[in-house]
Amino acid sequence: MTVPTRVIGKPRHRVDGRAKVTGQTRFADDLIFPRMLHGRLLRSPHPHARIVGIDTAKAAAHPGVHLVLTGASFPIPYGVLPVSHDEHALCIDKVRFVGDPVAAVIARDEATADAALRLIDVEYEPLRTYATPEESLAHPEPRIHDYGDEGNIHKIVSLQFGEVEAALDGADHVFDDVFFFEGNTHLPLEQHACVGLKDPDGKLVLYTSSQTPHYVHRALAKALAMPAAHIRVIATPNGGGFGGKSDPFNHEVVAAKAAWILDRPVKFCLNREEVFYCHRGRHPVLMRFRTGVNQDGTITGMDVRTLLDGGSYGSYGVASTFYTGALQTVTYRIPTYHFRGCRTFTNKPPCGPKRGHGTPQSRFGQEIQLDKIAEKLAIDPADLRLNIVAPANSLTANFLRVGSIGLAQCIRTVVERSNWREKHGKLPLGRGVGLACSSYLSGAGLPINWNDLPHSGVQLKLDRSGGVTAFCGATEIGQGSDDVLVACVAEILGVDPFDVRAVTGDTDLTPVDLGSYSSRVTLMMGNAAIQAAERAREIVAQAVAARLDVPQSRLVFADRRVFDSENPNTGMTFQEAVCVAEAKFGTIGTTGSYTPPKSAAKFKGGGVGPSPTYSYTAAVVEVEVDPETGWVVVPKVWIAHDIGKAINPTLARGQVEGSVYMGIGEALMEEQVFRRLPARLSGALVHKFPSLLEYKSPTSLDMPEIVTDLIEDPDPAGPFGAKEVGQGPLLPMMPAIANAVFDAVGVRIDEVPITPEKILKALAAKAAGKPARYGPAGFPDIAWPEPLRVTPPWEGGDGRASNDPSRKSTHHVDAGVEAKAAFRAAGLRGSVASADKEVR
């Protein structure tokens, strides 16, 4: 696409910026309705217990209380993934973590509801509690859930691509390292809130701060056994999400049910503690990487094992498990690959998707191990990586389709900007630089609920005023999705972004978009918006061409005009053009939709990882480490992100800087950790500090100087060539900081958060002649299942497992041809690609 753009690529104020800076954005808790009541949830004080009895009589009789609900009112389970519908709005027979909701009070105000909560008597029978995956592995009984792969293992998987052990045997070196990534949480500034009400028509409406109104819609229909057509979910602008508002939540289901029963609006606004209990954040992951490397730094094979602490419910956990093993292959050439992952249930708030979903943990291990490899082989870490960057337009060992890849340019950019060659290994003791890279999806290639429907839809209405309204189910969570929608439409129709109104995240008004997760919105909604706008432009152009007697192919839409490119004075305003078209064709409305191209991965588990295209990032971090105290300061970060094309560079840079901020937090301080009290005195297992003060996340004073480069090489799969930017730039931060600490003081910190005391312990170990590191000692023995064996593409594999017991061996399609065709299709914008009907 060589036509110069007028909106795309130009730094602009975001379309929702004015409302946000003037305080006019109405978040869920800003909503007030006549006769509105307030709800509060009674949460379990026990980490794991059977509910013996609940007596709500006193609470129900409390003045000002309108309704008391318990699990008995919510018999139908729900959950975001079809394979783990394991949640009830209120617990029925047992509680699984401190914070699990067991009852709800709806009252005239929050204080009354709170007072009534204390009048509810719940009798519990405590059960054995599980604080770590090791405990869950050691004790299969009692089970936290009565489903899952076995005992307290939720999911255990093994996927093998090629003969990894032979490849390791044949390598010059085998590196065997264990890493640990502590759990952490999203910490959106806006606490979850919602209002349920029965609208004047008698239908159910839920306003909620959700990233995924479509999934809330589905969950409500199921949990409340109501027709989806009679439920409307409106996503209010999110005051930050980061993955933490992607599940359907207890308070949403309760608010809807209570509003339905009472026929009055019911609001829930969680407090900060409750947000920590909703969690769905970063899984704590213990991991082991065995990597075969030749003397020149090329990788022969990689064997990865991960152990995830899933917390108390499924959430996105099955996907999270696969994600810890999915994306290792899209950055570097890895000819053989074996991934084993195990997610256990524990009695803690459920883990789920946080920015980077399952991939930052293993990226941390992979990029530190590469640094260790570079050191051992005496190869510059940048050169080592440049030498093994995955080729563009290729399939990986695990059948992920790499499209454009700007990773090498990202590495070269940060190396040059940071003066890496003069710094790495050359700075005085206490100062160092570290480099790391990453990749992330531009949208999950497969839907959560398996169907062949589009992932994103956009409707346009062209108005006689010259205004355009764009409807899309996408949800503005601060990332700028409304801005992207408006920009794509304005660009195609040649109008100013201010002429376009975005109506988003409303299941009644807007076509489905699956939600603001997996970095999918810009690519998928953007492509759908382009299709809708191109169809509208076609209609308008036909009418204008006839009116002006100009060949349609010569018409240009720009500057709010439609005109003849060869005679620019011949034309009309966009408003006039719309009127001409409406007169000719009737009311002007179009739709566009997007379905990702078919995945090349046909094996069970291959649904996690495929994406229309991947973004790439490289970062260099400089640190100062005081060897006396272990104190770490990050003065400067250089980061380059392969974004394909920035729709709005202002917002794209903001996403990169926000990622740097979050990455520094995860690297140096953030941890969602728990306390178990002395067992002889107490059965308590509690979140150590569910508070905005004591859960440490960096402040503006802790931020370094950031040098951001956007690497733009438009990717054919993306709208105007755009790839994701919301998540990928976070990933290199944590390993880059760990690698910089090594460069500064010569010790490896193989876990996050990297704290001063850990650095001092590693320095003490080094001084004592022990391994100069701090980190986990080993990886437990786990009874892994027989791996699914998939032959890599270069060995003639067709993307199927050779030993999948759930699959019939007689498949008549020539899969090799199909994979190649799908690969070529990846070069096209997959806006109307037919969906893969393969049963996974």
Place this chain on the structure above:
Amino acid sequence: MMRMPAFTLKTPRAIAEAAQWLAEAPAETMLLAGGTDLVPNMKRKQQTPKTVIALRSLTALREIRNGTGLTIGAGATLTQIVNDARIRASVPGLWQAAAQIATPHLRNMGTIGGNLCLDTRCTYYDQNFEWRQAIDFCMKKDGRTCWVATSSPRCLAVSSTDTAPMLQALGARVHLISASGERDVAVADLYANDGMHYLTRRSDEILTNVAIPALDGWRSTYWKLRRRGSFDFPVASAAVAARLDGDAVAEIRIVLGAVASRPMASPKAAALLAGQRLTDDAIAAAADAAYDVAKPMDNTDYELVWRKKMIRALVTYALKEVRGDDMREQRVRIAKQIL
């Protein structure tokens, strides 16, 4: 959000009136200045007074007066102190301490009197009601056990005030008014090493001002350790006030913060330095002595062994600054701001 429990708010027109009201039911009444400590504590039901007396209307409590030394009204906000040129010039350590408390917004509300009376803190205690219920509460509120050390006969909550260690090092005194009289108490004597009964202020007394003696020729400095450049309470701190005679130390006081239930002076460290030049060796010896005094427990941010180690570093930084070393780079690394 968490809601305040019900209470009666009283707004006095004079200190005497406040003292009179307080005397009526001291055990069930609490004083409110900026509210940055009391209000969240009330929301968490850590404190549930029946009556709250708001001192904010008493403008006389907000004055900062020059005389022999400096008298700061208890109601002076921390922002007022940070913006006061006299304080910054004459007692820079107090300015540094005030400037590192919480955030700009909280300093706009929080007062120096409130910071001196700040409730002791503990990660088993500074939690909402439901969380504390899940651990069956703790000794400091509603429970019996100190979960920090289950055999401890006393509460081990941590003194987390930034201004108290500095004011103690400066030899300041506070003025207390009650319905039955007035008295002055040295800041050093205002505190007891008990997380529950950490103030020697009687419950019917109102702290009305803090007086810093004339300190011509004195230097002061405050080094605060915390995870981030803003928000956080100290997890360890060192306050040093000293008068040098040429190169030698004529008088010095070293007080540690956040490593006990009260500000902890290290007279031994001070004695080691008295009459001595502030050589690196002398500083190291004093830092070791201060290290011995620190008794951090596992109830704040950061690991306690490391916090204790950091006392050596903080005292060293402070003494070097008193010596006249240029500590600005180190200060920015630790404080994340220019102080």
